[in-house]
Amino acid sequence: MRRWYRRLARLLAGAVVLGMALVVAGAWRLAAGPIAAPWLVPRLERALSRPDGSLVTHMATSEIGWDTRERDIDLVVRDLRVDAGTGEELLHLPVASLGFAAWDLLAGRLVLREVDLAGPPLTGPAAP
Numbered sequence: 001m002r003r004w005y006r007r008l009a010r011l012l013a014g015a016v017v018l019g020m021a022l023v024v025a026g027a028w029r030l031a032a033g034p035i036a037a038p039w040l041v042p043r044l045e046r047a048l049s050r051p052d053g054s055l056v057t058h059m060a061t062s063e064i065g066w067d068t069r070e071r072d073i074d075l076v077v078r079d080l081r082v083d084a085g086t087g088e089e090l091l092h093l094p095v096a097s098l099g100f101a102a103w104d105l106l107a108g109r110l111v112l113r114e115v116d117l118a119g120p121p122l123t124g125p126a127a128p
Contacts, residue, residue, distance in 0.1 A: 027066075034065035034076065044077065044098075047110035054085040067097075074116075075100070093117065 029035060040062045048057040060079035067074045075098045082091040099114035 030064070030066040030073070034063040037062045037064050037075075040075070041077075044075075044110065048082075048112065052085075055090075056083045056085065057081070058083070074098075 097116040101111040104111040
């Protein structure tokens with residue numbers, strides 16, 4: 001019995017060391033520059049669109065990067081377009097940083113928390 005406890009303890013310690021090494025390697029890679037994540041595009045488009053087709057989201061690319069100002073991980077999308085179900089373009093952003101709720105991500109759900117715009121000018125209709 002005691003031998004099994006030792007093996008289990010060694011296995012758990014090895015898993016912890018391996019997990020820490022993966023976190024350090026991931027942080028090192030993010031510090032070197034953003035990581036292209038084209039495999040996220042279809043999932044993001046589905047999560048940000050309505051199931052009935054009344055709101056459709058398209059994006060060209062996505063990448064994961066490290067925000068040095070806020071010290072968190074950013075998901076940056078390029079050429080973000082939101083269209084009405086009729087094909088009318090409602091929104092076009094050349095670059096946007098998307099923030100998602102952390103607890104929902106841990107549960108496997110994409111819940112949009114914030115959208116940061118990287119400097120594009122916003123214009124609206126003139127007031128009468």
